[in-house]
Amino acid sequence: MKIYYHEDRVLITELFDFIPKHVFECGQCFRWEEQLDGSYTGVAHNRVINVALNDNTLIISNTNRADFEKIWFEYFDLGRDYSEIRQRLARDKRMEPVVDYGKGLRILKQDEWECLISFIISTNKNIEHIKKIVNEISNKFGDYITNYQGKDYYSFPEYFTIASLKISDIRDCMVGYRDKYIHGAAEYINANREWLYSLKYLEYEEASNELKKLDGVGDKVSHCVMLFSMAHFKSFPVDIWIQRIMRALFSISGNNNEIKRLAEQQFGDYSGFAQQYLFYYAKENNIGSKNRKI
Template sequence: MTWGRIKIPIKELSLDSVLRSGQSFRWKKYDDEWVSVLHSQVLILKQDPHYVYYRSLGPSADSPLPAEDRDVEADLRDYFNLNVDINRLYSHWASVDRHFEKRSQLCQGVRILRQDPWENLCCFICSSNNNIKRISQMVENLCSRYGSYVASYNGIMYYSFPPAPELRAPAVDQELRKLGFGYRAAYIQKTADKIAEWQAAGNSLHDLRTRSLAETREFLMEMNGVGPKVADCVCLMSMDKHAVVPIDTHMWNVSKKLYKDAIKVSFASKSMTKLVYDSISSALTALWGDYAGWAQQIIFTSDLSDFQKGVFLDENAKAQLAARRTAVKAEEVEIEVKTETAAEVKTELVEIGLATVATDTGRSKRTRIKVETAIETTAKATLPPKRRRRT
């Protein structure tokens, strides 16, 4: 296999940032290579500061899938939405939102993927009250059990994503429960049955890309296990609805802390009603514009623990972050926090990597938080970073 390449700087497309950001759950990294299945081919990607390199394995001789002569570069340009000028968008968002400007320094090259709608829908049905690691394992189990063998690479067998007719039989529910899907098993099976019947009448999920956001969302929410958040994620990540802003519990908390002045809604309620959801989403769309969903994904991604540590910054950005840290004198500051736990305020304190938090309790009404600035290697107890949940 020979390597092809696409010239694109890492600040415009970072594989490490995009493929870890909770949009797609099938990509795995081995050493410097990212591997997954796209269009019934095993794709292998790697990157340097100036190019993305790619190669592919079509269906092997013992695969039931037909061989296709595909333009892999065109597939990748479509999948990563490379027609979108991310530099222009970053500049616009930074000019209208000071919070975005801070966070974008730690999160470069994030783009919204243009995924297969059926795969995207199933994966986000699995995302309910779940985390990225477990969702990835569930999707892997689904493909290996019901998908078709594609090819092997470095001793690992890769499978296609199963189409809706393969998942519509009632027995699929119990089989998926055995594979660890829990209550989501019934959602997958019933949704597959509806989609398979709809497709048999000559319809295609890809056609929804040309429909309005309201029409597409309404259709998706008729599926089992699909509420406003899941529908909006699918609209954004596979239906070309770039302005939609999905609101999960994480974005609820971010909105409450950073954007409450721009959102005309009370955050007193502990539950997210339809009114609250729509108000937050609409306000952030108004703030960020036609590609507001992309800005939301960058805010979400920047708050994952690896990005808070600066793991995926390029060398120049790492140097800037180090300079900011060393410019802050090592000192301890006492902060009083009303009713919030240490975990709830941690995001703000370490927003740009300038602080770590230590606390002895998160239960009292008024919690004393100790902040240590500029010392990343502190030996004092800190709250461990948690993988962000898609809830």
């Protein structure tokens, strides 16, 4: 990987595992939008950037060297060799087509608070609806960041901002019954300000149990938050797409905890990476539908 710094962008060559569509459309993040030219513009860590892949050169625009080194290198997990991960997972021949299809996918290192609320919102919602809600909350209660290419962008509101709101204010953002869960989480974190950001230092199960102290956070939400913001890569969130592909590929069924346990036995320390390849493959190929099989 070679990195070239310019005044308003960073160029990266010889990075063989980064395809923006696979990164931003694998169900892990909700503030990235595809542009007409195929690039993606997104909001993270109170910044707005555009990411494009052009002739095998990754172009990160509207940024600089300082932000790249402080934020984006870690956010995009650029220090990890994903080709090695794919090779390890593909030792099981059943995973070969899955990791080949998802080549270029990377797990983002998101902010814990925004990730937590995003996945509380995600319960029984599709990805497009989650995006709309997260953007609505940001536009109403977040701080203005900048106008980029003719569009205004706002940060995701801090926990103390959400804690200061009325529950009805949150409900107006189309969150339904989750309004009280979002408000309750904000109040708890506002009263225990070191708690959420210390969980990444705990053991996997301990961190999950801590998160599940919050109303509205069960196994799936806690596992998503740990995987997508805390680098707990043993985490294996289970939803309907994972249920379907685990049944189709590995003949594994049962309740979500049983699927998770068997998957973690299968993939070990690479469970989280396997989950993302499996989820993306299943969703994009509609695995489990009446007319679609592997």
